[in-house]
Amino acid sequence: RGCKLVGCGSAVPCLQISNDDLAKIVDTNDEWISIRTGIRNRRVLSGRESLTVLAAEAAKKALEMAEVDPDDVDLVLMCTSTPDDLFGSAPQIQKALGCKNNPLAYDITAACSGFVLGLVSAACHIRGGGFKNVLVIGADALSRHVDWTDRGSCILFGDAAGAVLVQACDSEEDGLFAFDLHSDGEGQRFVSAIIYRSCIVVLSILSNKAFCRHLKATIRENETDHVLGTNGSAVGFPPKNSSFSCIQMNGKEVFRFAVRVVPQSIECALEKSGLTGSNIDWLLLHQANQRIIDAVATRLEVPSERILSNLANYGNTSAASVPLALDEAVRSGKVRTGHTIAAAGFGAGLTWGSAIIRW
Numbered sequence: 001r002g003c004k005l006v007g008c009g010s011a012v013p014c015l016q017i018s019n020d021d022l023a024k025i026v027d028t029n030d031e032w033i034s035i036r037t038g039i040r041n042r043r044v045l046s047g048r049e050s051l052t053v054l055a056a057e058a059a060k061k062a063l064e065m066a067e068v069d070p071d072d073v074d075l076v077l078m079c080t081s082t083p084d085d086l087f088g089s090a091p092q093i094q095k096a097l098g099c100k101n102n103p104l105a106y107d108i109t110a111a112c113s114g115f116v117l118g119l120v121s122a123a124c125h126i127r128g129g130g131f132k133n134v135l136v137i138g139a140d141a142l143s144r145h146v147d148w149t150d151r152g153s154c155i156l157f158g159d160a161a162g163a164v165l166v167q168a169c170d171s172e173e174d175g176l177f178a179f180d181l182h183s184d185g186e187g188q189r190f191v192s193a194i195i196y197r198s199c200i201v202v203l204s205i206l207s208n209k210a211f212c213r214h215l216k217a218t219i220r221e222n223e224t225d226h227v228l229g230t231n232g233s234a235v236g237f238p239p240k241n242s243s244f245s246c247i248q249m250n251g252k253e254v255f256r257f258a259v260r261v262v263p264q265s266i267e268c269a270l271e272k273s274g275l276t277g278s279n280i281d282w283l284l285l286h287q288a289n290q291r292i293i294d295a296v297a298t299r300l301e302v303p304s305e306r307i308l309s310n311l312a313n314y315g316n317t318s319a320a321s322v323p324l325a326l327d328e329a330v331r332s333g334k335v336r337t338g339h340t341i342a343a344a345g346f347g348a349g350l351t352w353g354s355a356i357i358r359w
């Protein structure tokens with residue numbers, strides 16, 4: 001049993017933030033950002049806009065392209081690190097799409113590698129689990145977790161959603177040739193947004209005043225977030241909008257990591273599929289930095305005209321970047337039926353991986 005990609009779609013928020021806009025809030029300029037990253041604009045969710053709605057829009061377009069009815073979807077994989085709901089967004093997307101048969105729906109968290117992992121998971125579900133139509137969505141809203149005073153990171157990120165429909169097929173038509181996936185928790189210190197130690201205690205249930213005092217002191221010592229008073233308000237500690245710190249990143253280390261591991265991973269996947277860099281039609285990397293993309297292409301001896309890149313317009317959209325660039329390239333006619341693509345994701349975790357696919 002094989003699996004093939006039969007549709008794609010994407011959606012981005014309306015609000016666009018240019019490099020010049022950013023120069024008004026941090027000490028930076030268009031020239032620095034463009035030369036060092038290749039990014040010129042990014043889209044950001046605003047007000048009450050929801051990532052779930054954006055993801056459902058991208059998924060709907062993928063279903064329309066594939067001419068598959070929402071009722072025929074039997075699995076929805078939402079690859080995201082920034083769900084609207086702590087417990088995951090995939091079931092809400094299933095609902096928004098109107099999938100009447102209640103397909104299985106769950107989230108996958110693997111930062112900027114999420115979509116590649118989702119693609120491989122879809123293939124495993126199809127090959128081993130009898131699933132027929134699997135929606136793989138990559139969507140993230142890192143703007144909600146960016147430190148907008150940190151010029152070293154806030155210039156990089158944007159919000160978006162992209163989706164593909166992966167469908168069961170005969171093995172001769174198989175469109176996922178090989179993959180290579182990795183993670184390394186040692187590297188977490190290079191990019192993370194860590195949860196604050198938190199302890200939410202309703203003081204009214206504690207009758208022992210001495211214990212309450214002890215608890216408050218202990219919490220204070222441990223820099224814990226907040227303690228809820230009897231009326232639910234924070235006692236002694238400022239309430240926080242998010243229980244995670246903003247993204248903290250050592251850009252240089254992430255850069256070095258990506259340029260080292262991504263070519264290795266793609267070479268490994270190419271070898272498994274009996275191909276070389278010269279056999280692929282397109283190189284489609286996670287859109288983090290144009291200099292990373294160019295360095296990987298050079299290592300793999302892939303000429304620049306075979307690189308898919310749209311990060312100038314959208315920045316680093318995390319799990320969305322690969323399906324967003326794929327969708328743009330398919331709809332513009334660049335990527336055509338039968339083309340072979342080497343796709344790779346890399347990012348926080350650390351996580352990284354690649355997949356050799358046929359469109």
Ligand code: ACO
Binds near residue numbers: 032037251289318347
């Ligand atoms: N504008 C102007 N100057 C800046 C800016 C800015 N936005 N940011 C940094 N600088 C300055 C620095 O302060 C430094 O000044 P100094 O020489 O006086 O000390 C100088 O520019 C060079 O800074 P570097 O950090 O060395 O710049 P670098 O060339 O490494 O580029 C960048 C930084 C763009 C962040 C790059 O390292 C990068 O793209 N790294 C990869 C990040 C990435 O891909 N993250 C993806 C993972 S995220 C995830 O998974 C959620």
